[in-house]
Amino acid sequence: MSSDAATATIDHHFDPTTSTGIPNKKILMWAFLASDCMFFGCLISTHLIYRLHPPPGTPPARQVFSIELTSFSTFILLMSSLMMALAVNAIQKGNLKSMRWSLLTTIFFGCIFLGCQVYEFRNFVYEKHLTITNSILGTTFFTLTGTHGLHVLVGVIWLSGMLLYSFTGRLTEKEAIDVESMGLYWHFVDIVWIVIFTAVYLLEYI
Amino acid sequence: MSAPATAVPAQGHALEQSKFWIFVQIAMLLAVITGLELVTVYLPFMRWILFTVLVVLSTVKFMFVIFYFMHLRWDRVFCTLLFFIGLVLAAATMMALLRLFGADASKPLAAAPAPPAVAARAA
Numbered sequence: 298m299s300s301d302a303a304t305a306t307i308d309h310h311f312d313p314t315t316s317t318g319i320p321n322k323k324i325l326m327w328a329f330l331a332s333d334c335m336f337f338g339c340l341i342s343t344h345l346i347y348r349l350h351p352p353p354g355t356p357p358a359r360q361v362f363s364i365e366l367t368s369f370s371t372f373i374l375l376m377s378s379l380m381m382a383l384a385v386n387a388i389q390k391g392n393l394k395s396m397r398w399s400l401l402t403t404i405f406f407g408c409i410f411l412g413c414q415v416y417e418f419r420n421f422v423y424e425k426h427l428t429i430t431n432s433i434l435g436t437t438f439f440t441l442t443g444t445h446g447l448h449v450l451v452g453v454i455w456l457s458g459m460l461l462y463s464f465t466g467r468l469t470e471k472e473a474i475d476v477e478s479m480g481l482y483w484h485f486v487d488i489v490w491i492v493i494f495t496a497v498y499l500l501e502y503i
Numbered sequence: 504m505s506a507p508a509t510a511v512p513a514q515g516h517a518l519e520q521s522k523f524w525i526f527v528q529i530a531m532l533l534a535v536i537t538g539l540e541l542v543t544v545y546l547p548f549m550r551w552i553l554f555t556v557l558v559v560l561s562t563v564k565f566m567f568v569i570f571y572f573m574h575l576r577w578d579r580v581f582c583t584l585l586f587f588i589g590l591v592l593a594a595a596t597m598m599a600l601l602r603l604f605g606a607d608a609s610k611p612l613a614a615a616p617a618p619p620a621v622a623a624r625a626a
Contacts, residue, residue, distance in 0.1 A: 477574070
């Protein structure tokens with residue numbers, strides 16, 4: 298019995314103080330993500346609708362997009378999602394050092410993704426002459442991927458703040474829910490990109 | 504504010520350990536599926552087949568991320584229901600809009616074919 302108490306760990310999936318048994322922060326984040334699903338659903342729908350009947354003069358997307366760069370950034374975002382999951386796993390085991398390294402790697406990959414997006418946008422504007430105002434394709438594409446990029450930027454800032462907060466000594470296994478909520482947001486950004494990669498990029502090549 | 508110190512036996516700790524390898528394996532699987540998607544677009548099959556394969560592969564990736572990385576597999580069903588409400592609404596709205604704007608009547612006037620009566624009169 299005493300050995301059980303000595304090795305007992307916190308149950309991060311159950312909160313006895315709430316009526317649902319789920320930590321309130323987790324419910325809040327899931328509710329927000331559900332609403333963000335609808336937000337991105339509208340943006341993706343708009344892009345796809347205007348791709349159904351492109352007006353005359355629309356530049357061919359296949360000649361504008363660079364599937365190699367986009368595939369690389371997709372892979373980077375997937376790996377950042379893995380590191381985020383490992384960061385949450387680490388803090389739930391009380392391993393602060395491992396959590397910090399995983400968070401740092403997540404931030405690094407997130408910055409690489411943002412760098413790829415910036416490069417891609419500059420390439421489209423200056424080399425391929427596709428802007429947000431000169432064609433429907435440009436408007437819907439930049440609105441959708443720009444909004445996603447903003448979400449990634451907010452995530453990177455949040456991750457950086459959490460990493461700095463971990464050095465104050467106030468982030469322990471008991472506060473793992475904060476890291477987990479942040480992780481949910483980051484994974485959501487990843488799954489939106491999974492949909493965007495297929496719906497916006499890959500569908501242009503079939 | 505913070506998570507409660509609800510004690511569970513050491514088996515919970517072993518589950519956290521095994522999750523590490525589950526996450527790594529799933530990440531590798533997601534990378535492989537991404538590679539498959541990339542290969543798929545260049546295959547010489549009919550468009551609807553390629554489209555179906557891409558949608559299926561994306562859905563598989565999507566589900567792996569939400570159920571494993573986002574912990575829905577180990578959390579209460581309420582979280583799954585909450586997220587799927589938004590997801591289903593978004594997906595249904597998207598499909599409805601695509602059906603609506605994909606219909607012949609929604610084609611832009613410049614590209615729309617002439618109605619049969621008008622075409623016959625013109626002939």
